[in-house]
Amino acid sequence: MAKKNFLEKKDVCIVSYAETKIDRTTGKTAYELAAEVAEELFTKTKMKPADIDGVGFSVPISECSNPFWSNYATDYLGISPRWLQTSDLGGASCIGNVARGAMALQNDICETVMLIGADAPSTKWSANYGAYRNEFWEPTGINGPPGAFGLLYQRYMAQHDLDFRGLGALAVAQRNGAVLNDLAYEKFRQKITIEDYLNSRQVSSPLRLLDSVMFCDGGNGVIMMKTERAKKLGFKNLVYPISYSEMTNFKCADQTPDITESAHSVSGPDALQLAGMKASDISMFHPYDDFLIAVMLKLEQIGFCKRGEGSQFLRDTDLSPTGALPINTGGGQIGAGQPGLAGGGLNLVECVRQLMGEAKGRQVPNPKNGMVTGIGVIPYGRNWGTGNVMILSK
Amino acid sequence: MSTPAPKQAANKPTPKPRPIPKPTAGTKYFWDAAKRGKLALQYDPDNKSYQFWPRTISVKTGKRNLEWRDTSGKGHVYSFTVTHVPATGFDGKTPYIVGLIELDEKVRIIGNVLNCKPEDVKVGMRVKVMFEKLSDDISYFAFEPDK
Incomplete structure (x- = not known):
């Protein structure tokens, strides 16, 4: 440890x-x-x-x-x-x-x-991944990350109440950020509604198109x-990383884990404890967002809300830059487009930009700190391989 | 980590065939067993447990002391997804079910759930293994309702 x-x-x-x-x-x-x-x-x-x-x-x-x-x-x-x-x-x-x-x-x-x-x-x-993929993954027609996350959505729904309007509220909030972000993918720079999210086509049910990033x-x-x-050297606007925690292959040897629990249930509380903080001390949240449910699960596992209440939390919380918990204010990857495996840097750079006070029309008023998370790799029949958390401050 | 781009109607490429596994030294037993209609799993006699996907080392003990055992191929649906955008080799098959199956041997395996309508599949539903012949050498596992 x-x-x-x-x-x-x-x-x-x-x-x-x-x-x-x-x-x-x-x-x-x-x-x-x-x-x-x-x-x-x-x-x-x-x-x-x-x-x-x-x-x-x-x-x-x-x-x-x-x-x-x-x-x-x-x-x-x-x-x-x-x-x-x-x-x-x-x-x-x-x-x-x-x-x-x-x-x-x-x-x-x-x-x-x-x-x-x-x-x-x-x-x-x-x-070209090798490992289990060529023999035990691609021939099943799972269709990569959307299929893996479709399994995760379905399992979560078997264990908890999932209010899709809460995920829709997150999709809307992030898209609002993309509208204000002139670096976002141009076609995404228009507002959507919760109904647009709910009505978007099924990809890997229950996962919809607007649950997903686009490469x-x-x-x-x-x-x-x-x-x-x-x-x-005269640099005046400094941003400090103040705590960090990382884990890869959460419960790797467990053959029947609860797949709704991820490495962030370890690295999230760990990063907070190292910084001497509680989730409620975080000014803004910049989570890695490949699919909306990943943001929701991290809210639960890092401690912003209780387990099983993530979608209700998203539905009932103002996620905008001036709200109670600003999330992915520049659109995140789902709102702004995912620059491949440089994607994690999009969430990081937005957090740094906000802390430096340079986010213009989407600036969070005087943020003291920000939390950034990363997700890496889709493992076999689970959630994600690496889950890391960094807290940054002015 | 992204959704495949929508298929374009114009200049649609010829669909690629379903990928066929190429067994390795460590997975040959699994595919030989599949060819004779059995779902084989690695058993760790030191820890008295099974593991999947196949590796040549026990994830519990760190030893390469593993044996292959044929199993009943029975279990239940731990989770599932209904796929509406065809993966490579699955053109014309949508919507189809991909299940995360928990076998009675306490391991999970991903496979198609066949002979079942998308609206009928449920978490907890009992299933049993079946095989689809992909080539002379490869029979691929899938699952169907175990009534």
């Missing part, structure tokens, strides 16, 4: 963030998207490639057939890192990399870390350094 909060001293910070427009079938490669992110980070921080000595990437679906992705990508960007990390935690990679980057900085392995997620799965698909192309990133150095 973990039990030291390696982030409690606020000795490392995020000094800048960047994000590309999210779009479909751009014809761009992940390298080209990473270059867009890097240029924005260099411009905002007045740095050059030679100033970066630490780099972390998430593995892109569009380039994962290359076992040397991060090596090629840093070469592409003109960077000679002394610390180079590639994370294959899927949508959990981005906040996972913030934690890993913090450890590299704290141990003086490097002094300026650039973390980038960039992926173009709607342009190019390179993934797009895009990228995002942040620059981190020690707080002492950031202040010396």
